[in-house]
Amino acid sequence: MTNFFDPAGLATFDPVKMAKCDLARGEHLFLGLNCLEAGQSQGAHIHASADKFYLVVSGKARISVGTRTEEMGPGQVAWCPAGEPHGIAEALERTVVMVGMAPGPNK
């Protein structure tokens, strides 16, 4: 794995549902992509023991954390502390979101 990469260039899409790909996987931190076609979503869920963030790389989506849902565009970040429900309510166009989670999904 290289230490230097451009997330925008690594996106892959699935016409049926949101696609995921890994960017980096360390002992403490995971980075990946969530790639959504317009209308796709990621259901609200909780990581009881992991902090997470979404960073919109491209596109536009409605992202929820706790009881709030915001329309977010490129460069914007949603912070999802451990125990807080969060999800991507809807991609309003083709959207790439970088995700970071600590500890990662293998922990």
Next chain:
Amino acid sequence: MTNFFDPAGLATFDPVKMAKCDLARGEHLFLGLNCLEAGQSQGAHIHASADKFYLVVSGKARISVGTRTEEMGPGQVAWCPAGEPHGIAEALERTVVMVGMAPGPNK
């Protein structure tokens, strides 16, 4: 603290040296900004027990991980696994870098 923010709008600069600010601080994950005027740098250093990444928000900088140094621009990511030396060798223009580290600096 809000769960939704735009890192680009939160940058603050110091004419003397690289400026830092916090974006989010969880039990497992920390997000912050490194803000550099042209010519400023962050010396190479090691976090023995934390994974980290740099994501260039704006500007252009030479970023090093291990023995490699790359010129990086907006949207590009440098992955710095625990134990690997890394730093911002030089900002080539005014540059904002988002940093994520797990566990955070308080651990």
